[in-house]
Amino acid sequence: DDVVVKHPKLFTAFVAACALCLGACGIHVESPSSLPALTGFALSRDTSARTEAAAADRAHSLASLATQCASCSSALEAVATSSRERLEFLGGVWEPWKGREDAASLPQPEAIAEAPYTVKDFVSWLVISARRDLQTAANPTMTSSEEARQLSAVALGRYASAVQLANAYAIDVDEGTHDVDVLAQRLIGQSGKTPSWIVRSGTSSDLALPQPSQTTSAFANSEQAAQTTANWDCIAQTLPKSAVTSEDFASATTIENALLDRASRSLERGSKDTRQLRCSMPDHSPASLAQASMRADINLFASDSQEVRLFGAHAALDDVRLWTQAPGVSIPAVVTLQ
Numbered sequence: 097d098d099v100v101v102k103h104p105k106l107f108t109a110f111v112a113a114c115a116l117c118l119g120a121c122g123i124h125v126e127s128p129s130s131l132p133a134l135t136g137f138a139l140s141r142d143t144s145a146r147t148e149a150a151a152a153d154r155a156h157s158l159a160s161l162a163t164q165c166a167s168c169s170s171a172l173e174a175v176a177t178s179s180r181e182r183l184e185f186l187g188g189v190w191e192p193w194k195g196r197e198d199a200a201s202l203p204q205p206e207a208i209a210e211a212p213y214t215v216k217d218f219v220s221w222l223v224i225s226a227r228r229d230l231q232t233a234a235n236p237t238m239t240s241s242e243e244a245r246q247l248s249a250v251a252l253g254r255y256a257s258a259v260q261l262a263n264a265y266a267i268d269v270d271e272g273t274h275d276v277d278v279l280a281q282r283l284i285g286q287s288g289k290t291p292s293w294i295v296r297s298g299t300s301s302d303l304a305l306p307q308p309s310q311t312t313s314a315f316a317n318s319e320q321a322a323q324t325t326a327n328w329d330c331i332a333q334t335l336p337k338s339a340v341t342s343e344d345f346a347s348a349t350t351i352e353n354a355l356l357d358r359a360s361r362s363l364e365r366g367s368k369d370t371r372q373l374r375c376s377m378p379d380h381s382p383a384s385l386a387q388a389s390m391r392a393d394i395n396l397f398a399s400d401s402q403e404v405r406l407f408g409a410h411a412a413l414d415d416v417r418l419w420t421q422a423p424g425v426s427i428p429a430v431v432t433l434q
Contacts, residue, residue, distance in 0.1 A: 130203060131192060131202075131203040131204070131205065132192050134190065136238070137238070137239055137240075137243045137247075138190075140229070140232045140238065140239070140243075140247060141186055141187070141247070142189065142190040143228075143229075144182075144186055144225075144229050144247060144250055144251070145183055145186040145187070145188060145189045145190070146189055146208045146209070147225045147229075147254070148179045148180070148182045148183040148186065148250070148254070149179075149183055149189050149208050150208050150209060150210060150211040151175065151176075151179040151211055151218075151222060151254070151257075152175075152176045152179035152180045152183065153176075153210075153211070154210065154211035154212070154213070154218055155172045155173070155175040155176035155179060155218070156172070156173065156176040158172045158213075158215060158218065159172035159173045159176065167264060168215075168264060168265065171260065171261050171264035171265075172215075172261065174257070174260065174261075175222075175257045175260075175261055177429070178253060178254075178256075178257050178429035179254070179257070179429075181253075181429035181430060182250045182253055182254065182429055182430055185249075185250065185429075185430050186250060189208065190205060192204075192205065212272070212275070212276060212279065214272070214275075215261070215265055215267075216265075216267055216271050216272040216275070217272035217275045217276055217279075218261075218272070219258045219261050219262050219265075219267065219269055219271070219272060220258075220269065220270055220271060220272035220273045220275070220276050221272070221276050222254055222255070222257060222258035222261075223255060223258045223269050223270065223273075224273070224276060225251075225254065226251040226252070226254045226255040226258065226413075227251075227255075227304065227305040227413075228251075229247050229248070229250065229251035229254075230247075230248055230251045230252075230305055230409040230412075230413070231305055231306065231409075232247060233245075233247040233248040233251065233397055233405065233409065234305075234397070234402055234405035234406045234408075234409050235402055235405075236399075236400050236401070236402055236405070241397060241398040241399070241400070244397040244398075244405065245394055245397045245398065245432070245433060246432075248394060248397050248409065248412065248431075249394070249430050249431050249432045250430060252390075252394075252412050252413070252416060252427075252431040253427070253428060253429045253430045253431050255413060255416055256416045256420065256427035256428075256431070257429075259416055259417055259420050259427075260420065260427070263420065305406070305409055305410065305413070306406060307406070307410070308365075308402075308403040308404070308406035308407045308410070309403055310365060311365070311403050312365055312366030313366065314365075314366075314399075314401035314402075314403045314404050315362060315365040315366040315367045315401075315403070315404060315407075316366035316367070316368065317401075318367070318396075318399050318401060318404050319368075320395050320396050320398050320399045320404065321362055321365075321367040321368075321396065321399065321404050321407075322367050322368035322369075322370050323370070323392075323395065324362070324392045324393070324395050324396055324408070325359045325362040325363060325367045325369075325370070325371070326359075326370045326371045326372070326375075327388065327389075327391075327392040327395075328355045328356075328358055328359040328362075328389070328392055328411075329355070329356065329359045329371045329372075329375065330371075330372065330375035330376070330377060331355055331377060331385050331388055331389050331392070332351075332352045332355040332356045332359070333374070333375050333376060334375075334376050334377040334380050334385060335348045335349075335351060335352040335355075335385065336348070336352065337376070337380050338380040338381065338382060338385055341380065342381065342382055342423055342424070343423060344423045345382055345422060345423055346421075347418065347421040347422055348382075348422075350418065351389075351418045351419070351422070354414060354418055355389070358411055358414075359371070362407065365403075365407075381424065382419075382422040382423055382424050382425050383422075383424045383425050383426075386415070386419040386422060386425045386427075389415050389419065390412065390415055390416075390419075390431055391433055392411075393408050393411040393412035393415055394408065394412060394431070394432070394433055395408070395433070396408025396409075396411070397409075412431075416431075
C-alpha cells in the first residue's frame, strides 16, 4: 500500500501557471535571444528536477550492469521509475524555449550533471540532494508553505529511494558521503562554484540538514506544532494494538518510542499540549499509521517558522527510515499530504 497519493492536481496547476506566466514564477526574460534567469522557487524546482533526471539515468544504467544480482537490478530499476515519477510531478526539466521553432539556435541551460557511478556513492548523493531540498523547503524566505510541502514531497520520496536501495545492498545511506564530498571539492576547484546538489556552508564540509534551535516562541505560537505533536502521541498510543494484530511488526516498539520522544521534544520547545489522555487512530494497520505519521511531519512545513519546519524535516527523515521496516508499508515516489 502506498503511504500517500501521488501527483496532486494543485502542483500540476502551479507548474502550468509558471509556464504561462514566467515573471510570476521568478523567471525574468531579458530578451528573446538571451537565456532567461531562473530565480526563487523556480530555480529550486528546476534543481530538484535535474536531480531526478540524473538519478533516473544513473539508476537505469546501474541496473543494466547488475547482471549477477536480480534483486539488485530490480531495486535500481525501482529507483529509476520513482525518479521519473518525481520528475513528472515537478513538471520536468526547464525548457526555456519550448514551442519555439528556433529553439535549437538559442542559448541553452547547462547540461544536466551526471550522478555518481557506484551504488554506494549514488545512494549518498541521493541523500545529500534530498537534504538540500529539505533545507530549501524549511526556509520560509525561499518557499511558501505550499511550495515547501511540494518540494519536501519530492525530497522525502528521493530519500526513501535511497533508503530502499541501501537496504537492498546492505549498506548505510551515508557510506559514500566522503567520496561525494571529495567529488564536490574537486568540482569547486575546477569551476569555483559549489555544485547545486551538495549542501555546504562556507569552506567546511557540511552535508547534514541543520538542526532546529531550541527557540520556544516559534513552537508556542504554532498551531501546526500543537496539532502534529498531538498526532504523534496518538499514533504512538495506537502502535501497541497494531503490533498485536499485525504479523512481523517487530519495529512497532521502536517507532512508538521515537514518536513519544519526538512529541516530548516538541513540548519542551514550547508547543501547546493538546494531547488526549486516551487516543486511538481509527485504522491501526501499519500502512495507515505510516501515512498518518508522514502527514503529521509534512504538516509542519505549513508553519511560517524555519525552526518548526526544520523540526518537521528531521521528523520526516526519521519516519522514512523507521516505517520502511514495517510490514505492508511502501513509501511512494512522492510523499504528499493527500
